[in-house]
Amino acid sequence: MEENKATLPFVIDFNLLSGHSSSRTTTKRHLSKMKGMYADDLAFEQKLSEGDPLLYEFYELVLPEKPGELLFGTSIVNPGKVGNEYYMTKGHFHTILETAEVYYCLSGEGILLMENPEGDWDTQEMKPGSAVYVPPRYAHRSINTGNVPLVMFFVFRADAGHDYGTIETKGYRKLVVEQDGQVAIIDNPKFAW
Ligand SMILES: O=P(O)(O)OC[C@H]1O[C@H](O)[C@H](O)[C@@H](O)[C@@H]1O
Numbered sequence: 442m443e444e445n446k447a448t449l450p451f452v453i454d455f456n457l458l459s460g461h462s463s464s465r466t467t468t469k470r471h472l473s474k475m476k477g478m479y480a481d482d483l484a485f486e487q488k489l490s491e492g493d494p495l496l497y498e499f500y501e502l503v504l505p506e507k508p509g510e511l512l513f514g515t516s517i518v519n520p521g522k523v524g525n526e527y528y529m530t531k532g533h534f535h536t537i538l539e540t541a542e543v544y545y546c547l548s549g550e551g552i553l554l555m556e557n558p559e560g561d562w563d564t565q566e567m568k569p570g571s572a573v574y575v576p577p578r579y580a581h582r583s584i585n586t587g588n589v590p591l592v593m594f595f596v597f598r599a600d601a602g603h604d605y606g607t608i609e610t611k612g613y614r615k616l617v618v619e620q621d622g623q624v625a626i627i628d629n630p631k632f633a634w
């Protein structure tokens with residue numbers, strides 16, 4: 442897209458249940474793209490040796506990444522676990538740290554895990570109809586705790602950018618796992634303080 446060309450109005454469809462759009466293709470993240478992100482490395486390698494399942498996919502619209510524009514789309518996290526840890530997105534800080542984001546759950550169930558560099562963290566439950574506000578400074582990760590795909594619509598400032606490095610090297614302070622058949626939030630033994 443040319444720098445100084447005004448963005449024109451447009452419409453795009455997203456299916457309420459599947460999250461898919463008939464006119465675009467998704468970016469896909471398979472298990473092999475998540476090396477080191479799950480706490481249980483053995484379970485990770487075991488699962489990978491059996492195949493390379495699709496953990497999640499999302500629509501990224503091509504829009505000018507500049508102030509005033511918004512980026513939006515859907516993300517679809519499949520159900521499943523690596524060891525006892527639920528399938529999840531990598532998660533990221535925004536490169537412009539002071540940039541918020543809104544997630545609206547269309548279908549499925551899950552948790553939005555958030556934490557800021559100061560060490561404050563939070564989890565919010567996602568179920569159809571939940572709109573979660575991710576405040577500025579908070580890294581965010583979507584986790585599917587159910588048996589069907591977790592589908593969410595998101596929107597954020599187009600110039601925010603994605604900072605994956607911090608999460609890839611330090612991890613999150615908390616993990617969302619299944620414990621005795623229940624969803625539990627526990628300390629991440631791998632977190633690099
Ligand atoms: O970027 P990831 O953490 O892998 O998650 C995938 C995608 O999920 C979200 O819904 C975000 O809002 C997107 O900006 C993001 O790229």
Ligand SMILES: [Fe+2]
Pocket residue numbers: 533534535542581597
């Ligand atoms: Fe984001």
